[in-house]
Amino acid sequence: FQFTAMVVGESGLGKSTLINTLFENKLFDLEQRSRNAAPPPGTERGRTVGIESLSSDIEENGVKLRLTVVDTPGYGDFINNDDSWKPIVDNIEARFDAYLEQENRVNRAKLIDNRIHACIYFIQPTGHSLKPLDIEFMRRLHTKVNLIPVIAKADTLTDDEVTAFKRRILNDIHHHQIQIFQPPVYENEDEETIAENEEILSKVPFAIVGSDTVVSTADGRHVRGRAYPWGTIEVDNEGHCDFVKLRQMLIHTHMEELREHTNDVLYEGYRSEKLIA
């Protein structure tokens, strides 16, 4: 059983930290990465956006899962980011092509699914509204992948600022007719599931904080979080951020939905476009 998530956002917004936090193991060895992330001054990373993937076998609720995370180093990091969405769209389409090719084979008993099932897009916590780069990226990708926008480093915003910022982001998304992944609410489900889905839906876009280090709180508990002179933020505390809701949606409640929507809507859309062309 295979699930592939892509993370996109400018460098320094906490992407690798979030991956480690979501999957509770050091998928990204941050020591290794921070050596890569800050190349010696003066070395110019080529002006291109990279595509790097890491896989790991995890077990959630007794289900064995092969999880792959695709990182996109360099996105949005240059002075001129005119086509930084392009390598990402090309990669997503190449994965569709690979799947299409498998489907067309005689022996198609065992298809390997390397398609991207979710794209977590990191929004800089400016407190204002979406940047032109964000809007351009989402408009290019929303018909090809399940877009899950998140507010990165949400511990830099107070509760009021988060509420206002979420409202403005949703306004922008609505105005530009961008389709983001919305957990579907089915009528025939039991009350409890409907309530759970609505609770998750009400938090979109998720305001997230990531941490892969254990810190101690004022009252002596050991938690995953960030320790400042003025207080300790707890990643798994729903009063502090929406991390728990993001993980719940991604891994427990809507992973199946994400895979189905990728297969039945996004991939099918791509396939019929390609066959007509």
Place this chain on the structure above:
Amino acid sequence: FQFTAMVVGESGLGKSTLINTLFENKLFDLEQRSRNAAPPPGTERGRTVGIESLSSDIEENGVKLRLTVVDTPGYGDFINNDDSWKPIVDNIEARFDAYLEQENRVNRAKLIDNRIHACIYFIQPTGHSLKPLDIEFMRRLHTKVNLIPVIAKADTLTDDEVTAFKRRILNDIHHHQIQIFQPPVYENEDEETIAENEEILSKVPFAIVGSDTVVSTADGRHVRGRAYPWGTIEVDNEGHCDFVKLRQMLIHTHMEELREHTNDVLYEGYRSEKLIA
């Protein structure tokens, strides 16, 4: 007595908030600005960088001062920021030209000095290193203005992250041979002044937090700061950020130095370059 400071940085890094914090009055009426800052979705701000200045008479230590702050809305906010430094360099040079023109007049008794005496440059708190846009800007401006780089929204970094980030920023600045404003330390000054200057110097680049709202701390004090569920950051608390040091340098200890260096070195350099050309 005239002092003009320019603020440069991407939108959402806290520039207007810092100005209000530095000068303790609402130089920027944030209500008004946040109406401007988030134009209705879909209105494209022309792709240009604006130059807006606001003046106000303030009194510091019994000295009356005409303070002007120049904001640069739009800097770094586009998908392609190739020449976003250019309108800023042009503005600084136009101010030199205006001063030169006054100097060449017959009656030069009363020169009005609209030159930029300090440029506060806001660095995004990525925790990694300077971005290509930062390096390009600083290289273009360090011979024309006193550059004072600051780490914006430093409450998003833990103490260890601030220390590591400052070190990497200074490495980058050194590697690209960028001249930032360093408070000079004179031999002939008294022990106390030398110690004070060295203390300020040790904090560069300043890690700052801004706030123009009063919040209450856990122990009931009313302070300028930011209140989160996990604790309250106090702007004027030197254990929380370097804001106090920045203000001390800018307004109390080195304002004269900034004016003199602008006049004797930067302006003279420009003037001789222009006369030779």
